[in-house]
């Protein structure tokens with residue numbers, strides 16, 4: 160069976176396509192390239208505002224929370240078209256934090272947080288990792304202690320990407336020091352403008368900024384603790400499941416592959432069309448096949464969400480497959496482009512605006528982000544296939 164859009168999905172895809180064609184301008188794309196694709200510049204913010212105004216960040220949200228009530232497959236189509244057009248990515252507030260609050264938050268918390276997220280008034284950085292707690296997240300030490308009606312937070316997070324621009328941190332903290340370590344964690348929303356927070360920038364190879372964040376006697380209202388106290392570890396796992404579904408989208412790869420195919424069709428090297436070179440033809444055919452497989456995995460995830468399932472095994476499968484495909488496409492693509500393929504996006508001579516070189520430097524981060532691919536393979540083996548822990 161081959162998946163094809165139903166007529167109403169086709170109409171939705173065309174609507175999104177028309178919108179991005181008009182609003183993803185060359186100037187916006189250039190700004191994104193200059194900011195390492197992070198969407199932090201003024202044009203990207205203006206673009207995000209238009210999406211907020213249309214209510215399109217809440218495509219698959221229930222209408223009672225201000226969403227459009229469409230399906231997860233419709234959301235997949237939206238993300239695919241946005242990525243394919245080179246638009247700024249969907250924020251983790253929308254794809255990971257909000258669905259978790261919707262599932263585990265109290266009614267008051269849903270009321271308090273969901274609409275502001277949907278309207279872009281609140282934007283989260285994700286604060287799980289610590290210097291001694293990455294994969295083994297349950298080892299985290301940042302403490303939150305109740306003092307009257309407020310939590311008092313002390314500790315340090317690392318790789319807290321976006322903490323320098325976010326309004327709030329979605330923070331995993333230890334609230335119960337005397338129980339088994341994964342049962343003592345809670346999820347706390349921390350406004351970034353509270354006294355006692357220090358944000359230190361960390362520059363990565365790709366130019367993307369992340370942060371170390373220090374909390375010293377930071378006070379947060381008691382009801383900013385999401386869901387049940389001590390259940391935070393499970394909520395983090397749920398939020399990561401949601402995060403991985405989006406990490407597994409192939410819209411960007413499809414666009415880069417289209418650009419690469421156009422380059423191959425239009426290039427003559429050593430007097431011979433590049434597309435006639437056997438290893439180039441094989442490499443392009445191989446990438447075509449893999450991008451299509453990644454797309455089918457993404458659609459499978461979206462369909463599962465529509466069936467009311469939080470995809471665990473399938474979310475990890477898509478995350479591993481697509482993030483490893485990023486590296487493969489970047490590496491093979493740069494080889495096809497030749498030596499100039501190694502030029503960075505800011506070099507005017509870089510073919511395809513240096514997008515493959517950019518992908519090459521960001522691909523390792525994607526294999527780490529949302530839980531490393533080694534761990535995703537453990538999740539597939541244990542939670543998906545029921546194999547015993549080693």
Ligand SMILES: Cc1cc2nc3c(=O)[nH]c(=O)nc-3n(C[C@H](O)[C@H](O)[C@H](O)COP(=O)(O)OP(=O)(O)OC[C@H]3O[C@@H](n4cnc5c(N)ncnc54)[C@H](O)[C@@H]3O)c2cc1C
Pocket residue numbers: 284285286287288290292293294295317318319320321363369524527528529530531532533534537
């Ligand atoms: C640029 C960047 C941005 C990030 N952004 C965020 C963010 O916004 N928020 C956030 O909370 N975190 C973020 N992270 C953290 C990221 O999720 C962690 O780096 C990741 O979870 C791994 O943790 P670690 O770095 O401590 O490595 P470790 O846990 O020390 O792992 C090191 C290596 O050992 C492997 N390994 C560890 N344990 C096992 C095991 N049991 N079985 C098999 N292999 C294992 C890992 O797969 C990895 O290859 C970011 C990281 C980077 C580099």
